[in-house]
Amino acid sequence: xxxxxxxxxxxxxxxxxxFAALPVEEAPxxxxxxxxxRLDAQRQRRHPRWxxxxxxxxxxxxxxxxxxxxxxxxxxxxxxxxxxTQQQGDAGNGEATAIAQLQAESARLEALLRYARDxxxxxxxxxxxEVQFDARLAAVDAALMQPGxxxxxxxxxxxxxxxxxxxxxxLESTRRxxxxxxxxxxxxxxxxx
Amino acid sequence: xxxESLPAAATPPPAPAxxxxxxxEVPDALLARARAGERxxxxxxxxxxxxxxxxxxxxxxxxxxAAADVLQDTMLKVIARIGDFRGRGGxxxxxxxxxxxxxxxxxxxxxxxxxxxxxxxxxxEPADEGALPPxxxxxxxxxxxxxxxxxxxxxxxxxxxxxxxxxxxxxxxxMQRTPxxxxxxxxxxxxxxxxxxxxxxxxxx
Numbered sequence: 001x002x003x004x005x006x007x008x009x010x011x012x013x014x015x016x017x018x019f020a021a022l023p024v025e026e027a028p029x030x031x032x033x034x035x036x037x038r039l040d041a042q043r044q045r046r047h048p049r050w051x052x053x054x055x056x057x058x059x060x061x062x063x064x065x066x067x068x069x070x071x072x073x074x075x076x077x078x079x080x081x082x083x084x085t086q087q088q089g090d091a092g093n094g095e096a097t098a099i100a101q102l103q104a105e106s107a108r109l110e111a112l113l114r115y116a117r118d119x120x121x122x123x124x125x126x127x128x129x130e131v132q133f134d135a136r137l138a139a140v141d142a143a144l145m146q147p148g149x150x151x152x153x154x155x156x157x158x159x160x161x162x163x164x165x166x167x168x169x170x171l172e173s174t175r176r177x178x179x180x181x182x183x184x185x186x187x188x189x190x191x192x193x
Numbered sequence: 194x195x196x197e198s199l200p201a202a203a204t205p206p207p208a209p210a211x212x213x214x215x216x217x218e219v220p221d222a223l224l225a226r227a228r229a230g231e232r233x234x235x236x237x238x239x240x241x242x243x244x245x246x247x248x249x250x251x252x253x254x255x256x257x258x259a260a261a262d263v264l265q266d267t268m269l270k271v272i273a274r275i276g277d278f279r280g281r282g283g284x285x286x287x288x289x290x291x292x293x294x295x296x297x298x299x300x301x302x303x304x305x306x307x308x309x310x311x312x313x314x315x316x317x318e319p320a321d322e323g324a325l326p327p328x329x330x331x332x333x334x335x336x337x338x339x340x341x342x343x344x345x346x347x348x349x350x351x352x353x354x355x356x357x358x359x360x361x362x363x364x365x366x367x368m369q370r371t372p373x374x375x376x377x378x379x380x381x382x383x384x385x386x387x388x389x390x391x392x393x394x395x396x397x398x
Contacts (some may be wrong), residue, residue: 011328015383018330022337024214027247028261032239035268036232103222107229120367141233154222174385 095151100157109165113172137164213357214245215291221260224286227274237274238266242287246294252352263301267294295353295367302345329390330373337391347382354379 012018140161144154219238226234243264250263257328263328270293278289284295329335353359353367361375368375 010331012326012330013329015326015351015355018326018336020330022356024244024335025248025251025260027264028257029267031261031264032236035239035265035272036236038265038269039232039235039272059329064254086235103225107226107231110229110231138233141237149222188348 009015095155099151099155099158102155102162103160106158106165107170109162113165113169137161140164197312212249213287213291215242215287215294215357216285217241217245217287218284224278226274227272228326235272238271242271242290244270245291248296249291249294249352249357250298250301252340253295253345253347253349253358254301255345259301260298263294263298266301267297270297291357293355299349299367318327324387326391327387335390341385342389343382343385347378347385350375350378351386 012021023040069140140157149157219241223234223237227238246267247260247264250260250267251257254260254263267290271290274293278286280286280289329339342353343351349368350364352360353364359367361372361379364375365372
């Protein structure tokens, strides 16, 4: 509303300027939650609930041997000398390929986890560990959002993301195996770094 | 579908005073993760574009409830089709998303049969389209109220042309009408808006 105590407004130079000066509106709260629920409902329609245990078991049965095989085949990436040698070679293409592979692996694991996670069989401790995983994943995602990351930095962050998701998938499979036997996951002997 | 397929601009509007509120860069890494279906990446994209989409929908539809529906439908469509975005010819992601938002808002109007809210062609050739807006246009509250009182179609045309920088040809394609229709609605809408602002200014000044 116009304030009579203020000096008269300067007319905008044109309609573009007048419209551009209008504020951006705040959307009602909870919009993302509603979208997320509708995405879940769409997924539910595509994959009915009764298929989840079968899908999870099948996915884990496929994923674990493949992952073990990859672990056995993969070169050890963590040593500084190996990293340095790689950087001196065809760093550009190699790094881009590695990032693409890590992104694909990350997506596969995340899809697997979406099926595997089931709040109905979670103990309090397991749920707390899950929250820890999610928080660390969010930290990696935030780091990935930073502008100006070099390819090696991106590659390292994607590697961390994949390792976190693998660890989380391992936890889920153990938890489900225990739940199938009527037991709960109480990881007094497990420590997540 | 109109996405990424609008005709070349034949009558470009003057350059907007500020870039569109949609002009938000999305990093390639975030897009890649969103394409892979990662929920956290999709949420980040939602958060970035939530307010521009809602604002555009509110300006076109005129009601917050309708704008919230358009926001949801737009984002669900963006998520469903994000794998199709290729950025042909260097076109940015935000432009692609904005096109979906405009289509959804106009579709909402058509569904509600509010498209009839046009200003009639009274045979009077408008002459004041290029004239300066009245001083009341500098008051955001007055301008918003005056815009809300316009019929839906001229309000949509005014917003797309002036705020988002669409051409008459593009607006015509979006509204499934002719460029002449867009020009006519712009002129008559501008005239009506000017009159409404003068009334508002008189009432509140």
